[in-house]
Amino acid sequence: MVDIATRVWNHKWKIDPIVRSLIDTDFYKLLMCQSIFRNKPDTQVTFSLINRSDHVPLAKLIDEGELREQLDHIRSLSLSRGESTWLRGNTFYGKRQMFRPDFMEWFEGLRLPPYHLERRGDQYELTFEGKWHEVMLWEIPALAVLMELRGRAVLDTMGRFELQVLYARAMTRVWEKIEELRKIQNLSVADFGTRRRHSYLWQDWCVQAMQEGLGRAFTGTSNCKIAMSREMEAIGTNAHELPMVYAALAEDNAALAQAPYDVLSDWHEEHDGNLRIILPDTYGTKGFLDNAPDWLAGWTGIRVDSGDPVKAAQIAIDWWKSRGEDPSQKRVIFSDGLDVDKMRELHEKFAGKVNVSFGWGTLLTNDFRGLVEEDALAPFSLVCKAVAANGRPTVKLSDNPNKAMGPAEEIERYKRVFNVTSQEAQAVVV
Template sequence: MVDIATRVWNHKWKIDPIVRSLIDTDFYKLLMCQSVFRNKPNTTVTFSLINRSQDVRLAELIDEGELREQLDHIRSLSLSRGESTWLRGNTFYGKRQMFRPDFMEWFEALRLPDYHLEKKNGQYELTFEGSWPEVMLWEIPALAVLMELRGRAVLKHMGRFELQVLYARAMTKLWGKIERLRELDDLRIADFGTRRRHSYLWQDWAVQAMIEGLGDRFLGTSNCRIAMQREVEAIGTNAHELPMVYSALAQSDAELRQAPYDVLADWHEEHEGNLRIILPDTYGSDGFLQGAPDWLAGWTGIRIDSGDPATGAEAAIQWWKDRGEDPTKKLVIFSDGLDVDKIEELHRQFVGRVRTSFGWGTLLTNDFKGLAPNDGLAPFSLVCKAVEADGRPTVKLSDNPNKAMGPSNEIERYKRVFGVGTQKALEVEV
């Protein structure tokens, strides 16, 4: 097992670039990328960094030269032969050859496009513009770089023994969580923590701890490289990016109202089984479910990623019942801001009523709160989102208005089109 503290102490080693591979990314990005490559390859999209935690002043913590060095390194990466073989030949979600030959040929030749970086008011403005299939693959590595450089900025002031103690405490903290999760019968849980991880080495350690501590209750990891190296399942389906861009391309209110369902119609053609998971909250879950075509009720399940998770699950159960479906055979994936207390609560509330699963993110791979001086390693909320498509702004409403994004006039238009009324604001921690 890697001595993480020693590697951190020597974090300038060239052996430790933050992003080591184009598949050091989340599995859902590759699935979505293939869908975009097939359905919207010529769409021009702009992605932008958004720091929701404005008190974390990244441009004052992270050296610009070091950030550019890491980003430039990512642009030099390409698929290795072993990575290509794994993607082409491995079985994902019970399906061989998940990735089509034409997509793989494109991916094998890919180098990520250029970026634009500048400082403004203590924050970094980092944007990526280009063809959608290319620029979308910047999201996860860009976030991983910024999260880890922030951590390195804090850790560089600590001595070697301080680092040993810090990581020992972090390991003990995480193992204590795993021991609590062992008590939950029929638990199904996966690592969803790539985007806001403390570091690659820490995410890899966390996955190994979950493998040993939870056995077959641990379903796998969203991180493709770790899944390949640790021989566990690569986990992931789709994300808000698809309906956000499809909706921005809509030419009328009627097309806008239909866009989220068009996304899933395209997905339906490509995937089956446990990849048919609805993500309903982009423009409000209630309105989405009320207007959903009947064929969507036959999908495998729903992922709940904003708002009150119990309320969302109850709404999904009722929606299935109203359409003659048996909720006990449906899958509800909880994935928003989870930690052990919430996992325990939701598991006990819904066990036996639906099949539950948990995508455990930031508080699995980046819970160093209270362990560093001045709480300098506490997790914070950083995202990289599609903000424009073919010159038109994107919008996300969410079931939590504190997660909404887009120009204010467009947000109001989307609320009108999708019939979104008053929403309860919840604190966004991670």
């Protein structure tokens, strides 16, 4: 097992680069990338870093030269032969050859496109522009770099024994959470913690701890690199990025209203089984389900990623019943700001009514809250989103207005088109 504290104490970035592979990313990014490669190959998209926690002054904490060095290193990466073989030949979600030969040929030759970095006060402006299926692969590594460099800025002030104690306390915290999760019967939980992790080495440790501590209740990791190296399932389906860009490409309000369903129609042609998971909250869960075509009710389940999770799950249960489906045969994946108490509460509420699963993210792979002075290692809310497509702004409404994004006038237009009225604001944990 890696001695993380010693590696942190001794680290030089060329030995421990923050991102060490193009598949050090979430599985759903690769699934979406293949779909975009096939269906929207000419779409031009801009991704941008958004720090929702602006009290964290990233540009004061992180040296610009070091940030550029890490980003330039990512641009030098390409698939190794072993990684390509794993993607081409492995079984994912029970399906062999998940990734098509033409996609793999393109991916094997890929180097990530240029980035634009500029300091704006105490924050960084970091953007990526180009073909959608190329720039989208910057999202996860860019977030991982910013999160880890912020952590390194704090850790660099600590002595060797202090680091040993810090990581011992953090490991104890993770294991105590695992011990609590063991008490939940028929638990199903996966690691979704790549994008806002403390570090690659820490995420890898957390995944191994979950694997040993939870056994079959731990279903896998979203991180492809870790899934490959630890011989476990790669977990993931799709994200808000797809409907946001499809919607931005819509020529009129009628096409806009149809865009979220066009996304899933394209997905339906490519995937089946447990990959048919609806993410309904981009423009409001209730409105999306109320207007959904009947064929979507036959999909395997939904992912709840914003707003009140109890309310969203109940809306889905009522919708399935109204469409003649048996909710007990459907899966609900909760993935928003989860920790042990929330998972226990949701499992008790919905076990037996639906198949309950959890995608556990930041509070698995980056919970150092209260372990250093001034809580300087506490996780914070950093995202990298598609903000424009073919020159048009993207919009996200969410079930939580605190997660909404886009120009104010476009947000209001989208609310009218998708009939979104009052929304209940909730604190964004991570």
